[in-house]
Amino acid sequence: MPSIEQLKMFIAAAESGSFSAAGRTLGKGQSAVSTGIVNLEVDLGFELFDRTTRKPQLTENGERMLTYARAVLMQVENMTTAADSIFSGEETSVRVMLDDALMLPSLSQALIEFGEKFPATRIDLLSGVSPDIPGIVAQDQADIGLMFSGGSVQKGVEQVFIGNLPFVSVCVPNHPLTKLTEIGANELLSHRQLLLRSPQGSVLAQFPELSTQVWHATSFHALRELVMQGVGWAYLPEHLVSTAIASGQLARLNLRFEHKLWSPPVECIKLKHARMGPAVSWLFDSIKNVLS
Template sequence: MYNIEQLNMLVHSAELGSFSACARKLGKVQSAISQGIANLEIDLDVVLFDRSTRKPTLTRDGERIYTYAKAVLHQVLELEKVALATSKAEEPIVKLAFDSALFTPKLSKLLQQFSEHFPHTGLEVITVASTDIASYVESGKADIGIIFADLAFNRNVDLCFIGNLSFYGVCHPQHVLSSKKELNAGDLIPHRQLLLRGEHGNELQHFAAISATLWWANSFDAILALVKQNIGWAYLPRHMVASLITDKQLHQLPMIFDHKPWNLPVDVITAKGASFGPALNYLFEGLKAILE
């Protein structure tokens, strides 16, 4: 029966153009390569190389077998990498939950780096309302989460403050509020406000319901889409709306009570007393820098 070593000889001989070059590459004598290829041909009952020329070349059948042999060797290499990762106690999968508002460019870059450092660890990305994430972590649906800090201080998870995210009050450029040079809370009351609310009915405590008419969504992406349809006004993360304001697709509301942009504190949370494997620890440390 053929083996991995013989497939390796086949692939290297085909790619390097000779049995002697293959022998040098693999640190063997040429006769060992020639015999290995001959045995492989016997096992497969296929002539792999045309030896009538000075340099052996793949036959048509040999080219077909070469393609499959190369694929097998690639899978063997991946198997070895997975085995090595397993021996290092790397997790098979890490589940990360975060509010879509926190999918910043730095978080995107961190996930790219994670894929390079842990190519054999799966990552499940779960985007849900910030107010729902603690329950995901507590129940084991997520290993780690990024949330807007709970003002009630959830004692059922471990918290790590990582910074603040700025928010702007915005509306559509054709919204009636866009004509105002300054706005107080009373000016906002008659106009529909869009707020975040999770699947369990919990709202972000940082944003008060100011308007008489309210709509809710469970993601800031949905709220942004509604604002762009001129359905109401809302507070949205600066990184989501800054370019839209510059391009005049959105209007920044001149709130007299907002001397500076709203800055919401952000926490990374994990299950109480959870142990970290290498991949989860890498992610945890990297998340500390996504708002710097």
């Protein structure tokens, strides 16, 4: 059975092009590397290097084995990393429940950094509707919640205000509302509005019904697609529609009662009094800065 040390010698020799260079890389003498590779070849039953040339060249079988050798070493390194994580008390997984409108580039970057810092800890990224997220976290079905604030104290969770996310009112360019230079509440009444609502019927107070015709969806991404198809108008996160507005696929509505961009508050939440391990603590602190 090949040893890890033999595989290291084999890979180092293949990558450096000589046994002596491999020895320098590994801090061993040339003879030790040469002997180690010969023993590996004996174990495998075939030659890995052609030694008839001035510098040893991988044989066809050696090329095939090199891929497997690298994979074995990678698995060993992953195992070592996992063992170090367990010894350090790092969690096996972290469950993050978020409103999909908050899947921001800054959050993606935080998750990438998390993966580099905690390579043995798995992320379970769950999508939900903001009104339902506090209950899910309170029932310990998620470690961290990222949501639009409901404007009240939520039982069983610790809430941290982390900033505001700008929203814009949009529709397709040929929608009747775009023909109006200024739009008031009365003008909106007869035009279908698209709103977020959870499967249980929960809504956010910041998203009022302004029309007599209202359709609902459980995600802002679904609402955006409905707006893009001309189904109605909606308030949507600016980052989800800025490209479509710039390209002329969507148009902003000039609402009389909006002096500035409407920016609902966003909260990061966790189970109250929960003991957080190093991975959850690091990610919770990072998520608190995604709107900075």
